[in-house]
Amino acid sequence: MIPRMQACATLRRPVFTMCAVLILLCGAGRADAERVADPDAIGALIHALDGPEAAEFPLVYRAEGGFIQFLAAPPQARFTAPSNTAKAVKTPETVAQEFLNHHRDAFGLPAEGVELRLNRVVTREAGAFVRLDQYYSGLPVLGGQVIVYLDEALNVLNVNADVLRDTAALEKTYDALTPVLTAVQAVDQAIAHNALVLETEPERFSSAGDPEQVIFEPKLLSMAGSTCLAWKVRLNDSKSMEDMAVLIHAGDGSMLLRFAEQAAARRREIYDTEQEPDLVNAKMVRKEGDPPVHEEDYPNAAYINTAYDYFGDCYDFYMNYHGRDSYDNAGSIIRAYVNYPMLNAYWDNQQHIMVIGNLFLSDDVLAHEFTHGVTKIDSDLIYYSYAGAITEMYSDLGGEFVDLTNGRGDDSPEMRWYLGEDMEFKLSDIRGLDTDEEEGGEDDGENLPQNKEEVPGIRYMKDPTVFEEPDRLGSPFLWNPFSYSDLGGVHSNCGVGNKLIYLLTDGDTFNNQSVKGMGIPKVADLFYAARPMLSPTADYFELYHALLAASVLLNFTAEERANIIAGARAVEIEPPDVQVASIQGLRNFRALPTSNTSGNPVIGLKWKNPSIAASVPIPEDAVQITLYRSVTDFPTGPGDGLLLPMEKSEEAYLDTEVQAGTTYYYTLVVQVPSLYEEKAHAKALAGNSGMNVYTEVFGKDLYLGANPFDLSYSQFMFRPVLPPPPGGDDPYLGAMDFSDYEVTRVRGVYELPVQRNEAGGAYDLTNRDNDVFVLPLGDRVFPFFGKAYNELYVSANGYVLLADAAALAGGTEEMLYAILDTPSLAAHFALPRIAALFTDLAPHIGGAVWAKVLPDRIVITYENVAVKPGTDEFLANPSRVTAQIELFDSGHIRITYLDVAVGSGIVGLSDGRGVPEEPSIVYGNILDGFNWADFSGLRDAAVRMSLNPVEAQVVPAGGEVSFTITAEVPAAMPGMPVLFAVWDGSGPVPFADYGNGSGRFYWKTAYEDAGTYTARVFAELGGQRLFQDVRLVVGREFNVSPSARNLRLSTNMTGEDPAVNRSVAVGTPLTAYYEYYHPYAEQVPLLYGPGASMLYWFRNGQLLSAFTNIMHVPASVVNADDVWYFMVKPASIGGLTGTPVLSPVITVLGVPIVEQVVPGQGLTIGGDRVTIQGRRFSNVLSVTFDGVPATGIQSAGSTELSVITPIHAAGPVTVAVETPGGIGRLVDAFTYVGDQDEPKDEDEVVKEGSLFGCGPREKRFASLWYDLMPAALVAFILAGRRLLRRNPSH
DSSP: OGGGGGOOOHHHHHHHHHHHHHHHHHHTTTOOOOOOOOHHHHHHHTTTOOOTTSSOOOEEEETTTTTTEEEEETTOEEOOOOOOOOOSSSOHHHHHHHHHHHTHHHTOOOOOSSEEEEEEEEEEEEEEEEEEEEEEEEHHHHHEEEEEEEEOOOOOEEEEOOOOOOOOOHHHHHTTTTTTTTTHHHHHHHHHHHHHHHHHHHGGGEEEEEEEEEEEEEGGGGGSSOOOOEEEEEEEEEEEOEEEEEEEEEOOOOOEEEEEOOOOOOOOOOOOOOSSSSSSSSSSEEOTTTTOOTTTTTTTHHHHHHHHHHHHHHHHHHHHHHOOOTTTTTOOOOOOEEEEESSOOOEEEETTTTEEEEEGGOOOHHHHHHHHHHHHHHHHSSSSSHHOOOOOOOHHHHHHHHHSOOOOOOOOTTTTTEEEEEOOOOOOOOOOGGGGGOSSSSTTTSSSSSGGGOOOSEESSSOOOGGOOSSSSOOOOOOTSSSSSSSHHHTTHHHHHHHHHHHHHHHHEEEEEEEEEOOOHHHHHHHHHHHHHHGGTHHHHHHHHEEEEEEEHTTOOOOHHHHHHHHEEEEEOOOOOOOOOOOOOOOEEEEEEBBBSOOOOOEEEEOOOOEEEEEEEOOOOOOEEEEEEEEEOOOSSTTTTTEOOOOOSSEEEEEEEOOOOOOOEEEEEEEETTTEEEEEEEETTOOOOOEEEEEEEEETTTTTTEEOOOTEEEEEEEEOOOOOOSSSOOOOOOOOOOOGGGEEEOOOSSSSSOTTTTTTTOOOEEOOOEEEEEEEEEOOOEEEEEEEESSSEEEESEEESSTTHHHHHHHHHHHHHHHHOOOOOHHHTEEEEEEEEOBOOOOOSSOOOEEEETTEEEEEEEEEEEEEOOOTTTTTSEEEEEEEEETTTTTTEEEEEEEEEOOOOOEEEEEESSSSOOGGGOOOOOTOOOOOOOOOGGSSSSSSSEOOOOOEEEEETTEEEEEEEOOOOOOOOOOOEEEEEEEEESSOOOEOSSSSSEEEEEOOOOGOEEEEEEEEEEETTTEEEEEEEEEEEEEETOOOOOEEEEEEEEOOOTOOTTSSSSSEEEOOOEEEEEEOOOOTTOHHHHSSSSOOOOOEEEEEEEEGGGGOOOOOEEEGGGGOOOEEEHHHHHBBBOOOOOOOEEEEOOOEEOEEEEEESSEEEEEEEEEEEEEEEEEEOOOOOOOEEEEEEEOEEEESSSTTEEEEEOOSSSEEEEEEETTEEEEEEEEEEEEEEEEOOOOOTTOOOOOOBBTTOOOOOOHHHHHHHHHHHHHHHHHHHHHHHHHHHHTOOO
């Protein structure tokens, strides 16, 4: 897994906290203010929290009245459900119901008339979501639902209860749940209201099914009004392909809601929207086989024909390269909308359509969006975090490969690998750096345009950093994959994969790896074969495995497979714990200046050779390890470096041919010819007496023995004194080592430099043991050992990491625990680290870990934090630690200690290259070179010149950028330093050397100067040279926040009003729209233009993180009884954020389901009362038997009703139940029989003997008469005979 995806739960807590904030923002005003929660009930719920490491409060959102609406357990904790011994087998549903019943008062669930019915259980690998729909008196509450998430052990992890809490309005009168309007009247009212809204004739509408009775609670939709009974009526529109649903008040007939029920029908041709946002009424202008259209017929003919041709290019590429018939491999023709009023293009995965703004119409952009359709068919990649970045990477691959193979546009070497270079719309260069400062391939960007306004396209796959996108996993441009910004950086972190595609296709040397070009056909086949192997949550490590597996399926040679590994290493996606045939890279390469026993200067080099897995079929003599040396810059090979003699199996080299005072640059190359190559770099100044390692171990340590902590009331300043690079920044800055820092100590410090309440408040980072808090730096960076970092990992155990600990952990809990929580040199040097005191602290016992952001630095403070006691120590009075770390923008580091009572720990810096190893263990005739720091013995004054730290300069456009920088010169250094500067702004650098060891930078900015710049100031004195970079940010009125306007929640239905609350049918896709606004967006787009604004979707009040920043919700996830809305938090490019804004609310309705009719047969003459069983029978409008209406409808809840059967001919019939949610049918549900074949249903017939033994008779008059007829006939005959006897004459 990718490092941050493998982070422990504590690393994800800040993101989870953000979710809590969002929920707090969205939930206001939803609960009832009249009812008040019972504090004892709330307390009982909170005390249900259980877990061995539950050291923090649960996440709780309390709605108005104090009721719990959202509840979540903290990491490694859970809520226990009450035990019910009566139930032998527990299920997720029963546990959820038990938990809610036990705590119903805390959640505000009314005791009378309210029930929760199971909607569904969604099983996940680690647990299950139980969704329970709310009913009141057998009627569904529109939008009322409770979601309970349980782990595998059926412990409750979180609950979201967005429900009807106040039923007073439904209990005021005895007939509050008896509709005044009949179903027929409700339909009439719905038609009338709908026609009035559309200003059309009512005759065009008709009922689309039986109306349904529902409980309507406006507060669930953030609407005003009282709870009431309503009819939900679905209407057909004879002039439209969409249905409309209307919610009618069951008492007064007023319209409560009106909403579209379903999406329009699909077509797959090219449509011209004519710059209108209405897709439904767009005009079809060209279909397959049609000739090109002409401008005299269509003003946008050029765009129409271009889109038509580009789609042909897409089809041809996938057919010619992969044998694929259209995006779905089923020959489907896509439907495209051109001339759409937007600066974008997108592919709709649900409707299989493409929407294109003309300014974005280019072959690669169109193919990019087309490939989204291909990826959707081939995989289920979730559009979030690294999985979303891989999705974007595949689309960039498809876009650029179509562009490079279709013979259209500008495919010159300068434009190759730009995505969107042929668009009419142009973006600006946002790097803020000169092109010669960019990290990348060997050309160092000399082919890139020099004018910031002339950068083509929207991405540059050859060098993603042009657009501030990462080109490797360790890049400072890598977005936090668990942030909410851009769905975890999907449009940024795709740069890692894009760089890999470029390297494998064209070949290049990057990040110490030489990758050979394999060409478009092979690379296209490779990634095409790997795509179906990816899981929905795939990351770059999984992509690595998929690519290797695909290369085997494609019969790639061993050389080609090794080339893939080299490319993966270049972009740093090879898993650290990989077990597949692979080569582990060079490690711990350092150059150490020392001397031999004769006193002559030497440089000892030590490293760890790469290890080659046994499964890799490489001959032993195939591996070549070469070492090159130069005195000018890092050599690239024999052409510019001296080859030093050494054996390939060696892991050390002693360079004796050196001269004191000369800096030597070394490049170590490991190579398997035609298979693999990697480079590492190190430098050393000959004649120096070793290298100071600014790390000290206190306590009992295997390396240093007993060393009690003795740094209390001391302060240490770590000054960067790195000389300027002789050439480019890369790889020079990356080879920065301990010798490029100088550290001094100040004794007798009894106050922290930065107080908690000074210059604005601070914020607490953590009060949990072993916690790591991710602290993003926004648009600022902190340079450390030559690399710029924009994120800090602050540990509760006294240190700051500059990289995710899980990157080395490889996803194993044991390794992660060892790195984070066990103080050791191995752990300390595993990652870049700044340790004030790496020990086992216990902030939950006492003290505070807090941070403060100042203009020139980030401050992290451990104030009076308790040291975790041992098992045999007294807990009530633990030892305490107070220490402060200041990280200056310039790279300076200051650590201050007050009272520190600790037995053991580690203090100092780590370069993350592994524990330093002495070359003297190999070469016995040289002195040890690593001088492990004794901080208590450090000098109070510096011996090397340094530049005082200067903060990043932030001014409004038109303001003055002015700073003075001073060289701190030791007293022993004679002379005055010379200061000068360079910058990436236009014109000469506005810097003046005062000649007294200081210089001033002054720049009067103009309105059009808005942007980010870098000024590099140099100082030279007595052979020492050093530099400092100062960031310059020119903006305008930073207190003006952006805003989100015109939020619309659309179903793309004709006639809908997306700006109002309404209801829709099940399976209706939803689309979010909003407008970004800032008053200076056009004048200063680099600062105030649309940035990483956040869009969050909520379903039933629950945040759906998987849909963050996705504008379209597919129909497949829009379920019955759902309540949907979204929230936008606007953000500018410059990092300004505005107030979150909520969208209108949509409620999803359901269709009734008929399951059976009891009894299942009856007389053709009708009149039998039968029971119909099923679901969603609330607010029944009508029941029909083969279209003939039944009478006497009586509801027995949402699952049962009874009716009197109508007259009908004999035979089986379909029974239909109509509600406002639709019509549910069951074929052959009831059978009519004739009178002669009366049914003998024992429930209706009483088995009694007739008067003359003629069989059973019914307890009905007709049946009794039938039994008496024979007796009457006999009596009549006997009477006749008697009369004849009395009258013999007759």
